[in-house]
Amino acid sequence: MLLKRADFADLVDLATHRQRLWESQSLYVAAHSALHRRAWVGKTPPRSLDGLAELPLVDKEMLRLSQRQHPPFGDYLAAPEATIARIHRTSGTTGTAMNLALSARDAHETAVIGGRAQAASGLGPGHRVVHCLNYRLWMGGFTDHATLEATGAAVVPFGVGDTQLLVRTIRELGITAISCTPSYPGVLEQVIAEHYPGLEPRDLGLRLGLFGGEAGLDDPQFRQRLETVWGFSARNSNYGVTDVFCNFAGQSEVDSDLHFMALDVLQPELIDPATAAPLPWCEGERGELVLTHLSRQCQPLIRFRTGDIILITGTGKAHCGRTAPRFRVVGRSDDMVVVRGINAFPTQISAILNQFPDLSGEYRIVLVGTGPYDLLPVEAELAAGRTPAEGLAGEIERHIKLDIGVSARISLLPHNSLPRTEGKTRRVIRKDRA
Numbered sequence: 001m002l003l004k005r006a007d008f009a010d011l012v013d014l015a016t017h018r019q020r021l022w023e024s025q026s027l028y029v030a031a032h033s034a035l036h037r038r039a040w041v042g043k044t045p046p047r048s049l050d051g052l053a054e055l056p057l058v059d060k061e062m063l064r065l066s067q068r069q070h071p072p073f074g075d076y077l078a079a080p081e082a083t084i085a086r087i088h089r090t091s092g093t094t095g096t097a098m099n100l101a102l103s104a105r106d107a108h109e110t111a112v113i114g115g116r117a118q119a120a121s122g123l124g125p126g127h128r129v130v131h132c133l134n135y136r137l138w139m140g141g142f143t144d145h146a147t148l149e150a151t152g153a154a155v156v157p158f159g160v161g162d163t164q165l166l167v168r169t170i171r172e173l174g175i176t177a178i179s180c181t182p183s184y185p186g187v188l189e190q191v192i193a194e195h196y197p198g199l200e201p202r203d204l205g206l207r208l209g210l211f212g213g214e215a216g217l218d219d220p221q222f223r224q225r226l227e228t229v230w231g232f233s234a235r236n237s238n239y240g241v242t243d244v245f246c247n248f249a250g251q252s253e254v255d256s257d258l259h260f261m262a263l264d265v266l267q268p269e270l271i272d273p274a275t276a277a278p279l280p281w282c283e284g285e286r287g288e289l290v291l292t293h294l295s296r297q298c299q300p301l302i303r304f305r306t307g308d309i310i311l312i313t314g315t316g317k318a319h320c321g322r323t324a325p326r327f328r329v330v331g332r333s334d335d336m337v338v339v340r341g342i343n344a345f346p347t348q349i350s351a352i353l354n355q356f357p358d359l360s361g362e363y364r365i366v367l368v369g370t371g372p373y374d375l376l377p378v379e380a381e382l383a384a385g386r387t388p389a390e391g392l393a394g395e396i397e398r399h400i401k402l403d404i405g406v407s408a409r410i411s412l413l414p415h416n417s418l419p420r421t422e423g424k425t426r427r428v429i430r431k432d433r434a
Contacts, residue, residue: 001021001105001109001264001265001294001295002109002112002113002264002265002295003017003264006116006261006262006263006264006324007116007120007259007261007263007322007323007324008321008322008323008324009263009264009323010323011263011323014263014264014323017264018049018263018264018265018267018294019048019049021265021294021295022048022049022267022294023047025293025294025295025296025300026045026046026047026302027045028078028300029045029078029300029302030044030045032078032079033075033076033077033078033300034075034076035058035062035063035066035074035075035076036058036076036300036302039055039056039057039058039062040055040056041056043055043056045302049267052267052269052292052302052303053269053278053303055302055303056303057271057276057290057303057304057305058301058302058303058304058305059304059305060243060305060307063076063098063243064096064098067098067099071099072099073099073101073298073299074099074299076299076300076301077101077298077299078296078297078298078299078300079103079297079298083103083297083298084101084102084103084298085102085103085104085106085107086101086102086107086142086143087099087100087101087102087137088100088102088137088138088139088142088143088242089137089138089139090138090139090242090243098242098243100139100242100243100299101298101299102143102298103297103298105295105297106296106297106298107143107146109265109295110143110146110147110245110246110247111143111146111147111149111150112150113147113245113247113248113261113262113265114143114144114146114147114150114238114240114245114246114247114248115147115148115149115150115151116250116261117147117237117238117239117247117248117249117250117259117261118147118148118150118151118153118179118210118237118238118247118250119150119151120237120250120251120252120253120259120261120320120322121208121210121235121236121237121250121251121252121253122208122233122235122253123148123151123153123177123208123210123237124151124152124153125151125152125153126153126176127151127153127154127176127177127207127208128153128154128156128173128174128175128176128177129148129153129154129155129156129175129176129177129178129179129208129210130155130156130158130166130169130170130173130175130177130178130179131144131145131148131155131156131157131158131159131179131180132158132159132160132166132178132179132180132184133159133160133179133180133181133213134159134160135157135159136159139242139246140212140213140242140246141159143246144179144212144238144246144247145157147238147246147247148179148210153177156169156173156175163187163188163191164191164195166188167188167191167192167195167196167199167204170204170205170206171204171205174205175204175205175206176205176206176207176208177206177207177208177209177210177232178206178208178209178210178232179210179211179212179237179238180209180210180211181211181212181213181214181425182211182213182214182216182217182222182226183214183216183362183425185201185209185226185229185230186360186361186362188201189201189229190416200229201229201230201231202229202230202231202232204230206230206231206232207231207232207233208232208233208235209226209227209230209232209233209234209235210235210237210238211234211235211236211237211238212236212237212238212239212240212247212250213238214425216347216350217234217235217236218236218256218328218329218347219347219350219351219354221351221354221355222350222351222354222361225354225361233253235250235251235253236250236251236258237250237251238250239258239329241289241291241304241306241308243299243301243304244266244291244293244301244304244306245262245266248260248261248262248266249261249262249327252318252319252320252322253320254318254319254320255318255319255320255322255326257313257314257326257327257328258326258327258328258329259318259320259322259324259325259326260324260325260326260327261324263324263325264294265293265294265295265296266291266292266293266294267291267292267294268281268289268290268291268325269281269289269290269291269292269303270285270286270287270288270289270290270310270312271287271288271290271305272287272288273287273288273309276305281312281315281325282312282315283312283313283314283315284311284312284313285311285312286309286310286311286312286330287309287310288305288306288307288308288309288310289306289308289309289310290303290304290305290306291303291304291306292304307332308329308331308332309329309330309331309332309336309345310327310328310329310330311327311328311330312325312326312327313326313327313328314326329347330345330347331345331346331347331348332345335427335428337365337367337371337373337376337428338371338372338373339373339374339375339376339406339407340372340373340374340406340407342404342405342406344376344404344406346365346427346428348403348404349363349365349376349378349400349404349408349427350363350427351403352396352399352400352403352404353378353380353396355399356392356395356396357383357386358382358383358386358388358389358392359380359381359382359383359386360381360382360383360384360415361381362380362381362418363378363379363380363381363418363427364378364379364418364426364427364428364429365377365378365379365427365428365429366379366429366431367428367429367430367431368431368432369431369432374407375406375407375408375409376400376406376407376408376409377408377409377411378396378400378408378409378410378411379411379413379417379418380396380410380411380412380413381412381413381414381415381416381417381418382412382413382414382415383415384415384416385415386415388412392412393410393411393412394410396408396410397409397410
């Protein structure tokens with residue numbers, strides 16, 4: 001089902017290939033997925049992919065309900081259970097954890113597509129990469145490990161925990177690359193400072209930082225700080241939607257936008273996140289990403305709302321020679337905070353905070369109640385050894401107002417006040433009103 005070097009393929013050829021896959025996949029889903037039959041309320045899938053928008057959307061809550069009522073995999077499991085070769089679970093960062101089933105073919109396609117993203121970021125034969133994501137059921141562990149192996153690199157399956165051992169392992173094995181969340185280097189820096197006097201992060205000899213699982217790496221200040229402190233090239237090599245593909249987009253060595261690496265087996269759409277109306281897939285358009293599996297055996301999804309708001313930045317040939325469409329992630333719809341009618345995303349706040357050298361870059365937005373909100377409450381952490389200059393909070397608030405258009409209340413916290421994590425860092429904390 002996969003095409004060789006699909007990220008470089010002619011777009012017309014890819015469209016013909018996707019249409020051919022859709023003709024069989026749509027029949028397969030209609031015959032074997034009860035969830036989709038319910039969602040479609042009697043509709044027949046269109047024969048042409050061009051008519052995909054005629055079908056109703058499927059969202060995460062529908063999948064959760066399906067798994068509660070038909071445990072453990074939901075009634076969108078389209079293949080016999082004996083077909084399942086691997087089982088994962090989502091992290092549960094944005095809600096109830098989901099059980100994920102992959103056939104051997106599903107797992108192979110997942111590894112190949114993720115490998116395209118990792119390879120585009122510069123990983124390949126000759127590299128030794130240490131993988132520091134949770135191997136315990138989460139798709140980001142073993143499955144992302146397989147994507148790293150698909151590049152031809154030697155992979156060290158470290159996982160999370162025992163950061164001192166990780167420092168020793170990097171030094172002893174001559175590791176050249178690290179795969180982790182963007183916030184994890186901050187944990188490593190803290191351990192190095194506390195337990196390895198005289199050792200600087202760049203002394204570890206890492207040449208490549210491969211990141212995923214969190215937003216933030218598109219911010220030039222954050223990326224520059226990482227590269228300066230660590231001496232490696234920092235790349236967002238691992239963008240995915242766990243229910244669909246754990247990794248299907250990454251930055252290349254010469255392009256800073258994400259490349260959509262799965263166009264041979266995945267159909268993307270854009271919709272208006274508020275109205276769900278279809279939007280054109282064209283450069284400059286912004287909307288919620290919707291995805292359709294064109295080759296999936298176990299848990300196929302048709303017109304699945306990802307909740308990710310993206311901006312399409314290119315649809316022609318990129319500088320790296322790839323024809324894969326390029327995009328940037330603006331934020332998640334469930335992390336979006338509406339302040340007096342203006343949409344604000346954590347990534348926008350991060351980009352502003354990283355402009356201030358007196359801050360560490362760690363922050364969180366603490367919301368009380370369900371809104372509406374008159375201002376954005378942000379807790380921002382000071383950098384190590386810094387005493388806040390008079391008026392710093394007000395200056396940050398002024399920048400947020402100018403750049404985003406919302407009023408903010410900045411609370412400055414001492415260094416190391418906010419938790420560091422080896423997994424995904426939650427930036428938006430929602431609390432019930434007392």
